Amino acid sequence: MGGEIDVFSQPNVGTEFTVKLKYAVTHVAPSQDSTPPQVSKKITPVNTEKLRVLLAEDNKVNALVMGKFFKSEGHEFTHVTDGAEALKALKYQSFDLVVMDNHMPNMSGIEAIQKIRNQLSLNVCVFAFTADVFKEAHDAFIEAGADFVLTKPLQINSLRDAIAQYSSKISGKLLIDASEDKDGNVVYLVKAPIDSLSMTEEELSKSSLLVSESFTKAEVDELLNTFVDEAEQKVDELIDAYTNASSRELYIALHSVKGILFEFGLHEAAILAQEAESIARNKQVPELVLLQSLINRLLVNSHQAQRILSKEDHQDMTG
Incomplete structure (x- = not known):
């Protein structure tokens, strides 16, 4: 075909192949009644922040x-x-x-x-x-x-x-295509970096469940790990349900979140979940600000659970 193949190889690094082929370009004139191609809407990443x-x-x-x-x-x-x-x-x-x-x-x-x-x-x-x-x-x-x-x-x-x-x-953000408000502004829920959130919203360290004498240290650690897993999963479910504008999906996720938060004694976060759940039960999508506030509290408390576990691991390692 009259093409070329180049090889670049470096020991312990890798090999790169470049293939060049010659081919003819044929231009086809569009018919008068042809329909212009549909251009899909470009999805722009919402994040331009420092990583x-x-x-x-x-x-x-x-x-x-x-x-x-x-x-x-x-x-x-x-x-x-x-x-x-x-x-x-x-x-x-x-x-x-x-x-x-x-x-x-x-x-x-x-x-x-x-x-x-x-x-x-x-x-x-x-x-x-x-x-x-x-x-x-x-x-x-x-x-x-x-x-x-x-x-x-x-x-x-x-x-x-x-x-x-x-x-x-x-x-930690969604790529949004058509989710715009009436003014054309992109709206989305965010899994924000933990250092951008207020740790004053953290309630887990004061949870009566964790200081209960009826639980051993191993059982408390299991509770903390379970909370981290559940919180991460529920945040993703809330974001997906909001993106789908599904009040039913939101209600199911919020009902579960409310139960978890009340069980751990995180009352301020639980009240937010209860309010959002009530709205979704009436087949309406809760306001973005309400859901974002709830997600932030889930993330903050999940981070606190990980900090407690990491601190315990560090203490165990140092004796």
């Missing part, structure tokens, strides 16, 4: 390249050199995006990702970053819990495209 990025990479050159990119885009950048250090950072800091190499000392990227999902129970967006070009290696990352796999050598455009593709999860 907090954690990179786990033991190769200094790759880390420098990655760090330069993120800093040039205006994001905060933290670098660790293995999976164990990444887990430690994630226990005590909040990140919007984790970029994880695989072959590192002390703990591999795949093992670290599994622990992020299963032990830390974090839903943070994770990009794997590897020189492995085989499908099996990429599948192993995805099965461990990675959201996307970047290949080495780093292609800046691929990284930028991946961030745009997963912007809703990275920012």
Whole structure:
């Protein structure tokens, strides 16, 4: 066909193939009665804020390249050199995006990702970053819990495209297409970064359920872990139901949220859930501000539960 194939390969980094093919371009004149193509409405990520990025990479050159990119885009950048250090950072800091190499000392990227999902129970967006070009290696990352796999050598455009593709999860916000109010403003519910929320709305540390003498420490830890899982799940359900403008879905989610909050003695948050539930029961969608306030309180109390658990783990480790 008269084309060209170029190969670039670097030991311990990866291989890149470039294929160039020649083909003829045929122009077809449109018929007079043809209908103009329909252009789908562009979905624009609502997040333009600075991201907090954690990179786990033991190769200094790759880390420098990655760090330069993120800093040039205006994001905060933290670098660790293995999976164990990444887990430690994630226990005590909040990140919007984790970029994880695989072959590192002390703990591999795949093992670290599994622990992020299963032990830390974090839903943070994770990009794997590897020189492995085989499908099996990429599948192993995805099965461990990675959201996307970047290949080495780093292609800046691929990284930028991946961030745009997963912007809703990275920012904790939804990509909204047609959800506009009467003035044409985009409206959405947000899973805001924890450091942007008011911790004065936290009630969990004063919960009578957690200080009850009828529960052992192990049972209290189980209650806290259950609350974190339930809170994260219910926040997602509320966002999905609001996006679908489904009063029935909202009622089901709100009824469950109300029960959880009352059970843990989180009365201020429970009253918000009860108010929203009453509105949804009448087949109406509660106001955005009311639902957002409830979601914020769920996130704050979930974060407090994780802080209590992390503090206990740290105390156990230090004796």
